[in-house]
Amino acid sequence: MAPDKHWMKLVDTDRLSDTYNVGVEQFLDYAFNKTGQRSKIHCPCSKCMNTYSKTREEDCSHLKVHGILKNYTFWYYHGERRGESNFDSEDVDEVEGDDEVHEMLQDLFLVVGENNFAFDLSYPKVHEEEPNDEAKRFYRLLSDSDLPVYPCCKTS
Ligand SMILES: [Zn+2]
Known part of the structure; x- marks a missing residue:
């Protein structure tokens, strides 16, 4: 399951708060874990807008400096899927x-x-x-x- 996203609402008002910073860390944990990427993931900051891939450190500072895209509430670029569960469709073998x-x-x-x-x-x-x-x-x-x-x- 994706972590709580309430922290994203603080992007305009309280980007220096613990809540926002913890949210950023949780997002990065989730994103790297879900995508299986080791080095770079799409940066969802208001400047990169998921177009550019950045390292965890870059993502982290972008999300704090520029802020996360406010309307990016469904983290598609970072492994979130509809009806998300622990079931991983990639593990299903084709039956021949x-x-x-x-x-x-x-x-x-x-x-x-x-x-x-x-x-x-x-x-x-x-x-x-x-x-x-x-x-x-x-x-x-x-x-x-x-x-x-x-x-x-x-x-x-
Ligand atoms: Zn960025």
């Missing part, structure tokens, strides 16, 4: 479900393919039926689910 399903299917086909291959080499005839049953079970499993069956995979 299609790719995941695709990869999962590829893995499954790989496993079945490998099993068949190994079977053909090691057990020529004794268990001949097994891979087919295995494959059928697998394909039944696939068609029972809503997963797409790729055209290259025959279900014979």
Whole structure:
């Protein structure tokens, strides 16, 4: 949450007051914290009007010498957002479900393919039926689910 902004009303009348100076410090803490900037942030003084970026020291003296922009009550340039909460939208990962399903299917086909291959080499005839049953079970499993069956995979 943005800190209290009542101190901004003192900009014309009482810029030397503790209330105003504490407000400036709180604003700077908030702004650097929210924007993640280490060196410079937009200076909201009546001269820079958020057009120029200044260091914390410069911001601080500008806000005391020139005063903060009186109508700059929503600190957009300093990280404040509507409906502000602790939720940070940048942390939300994009969900790519299609790719995941695709990869999962590829893995499954790989496993079945490998099993068949190994079977053909090691057990020529004794268990001949097994891979087919295995494959059928697998394909039944696939068609029972809503997963797409790729055209290259025959279900014979
Ligand atoms: Zn300034």
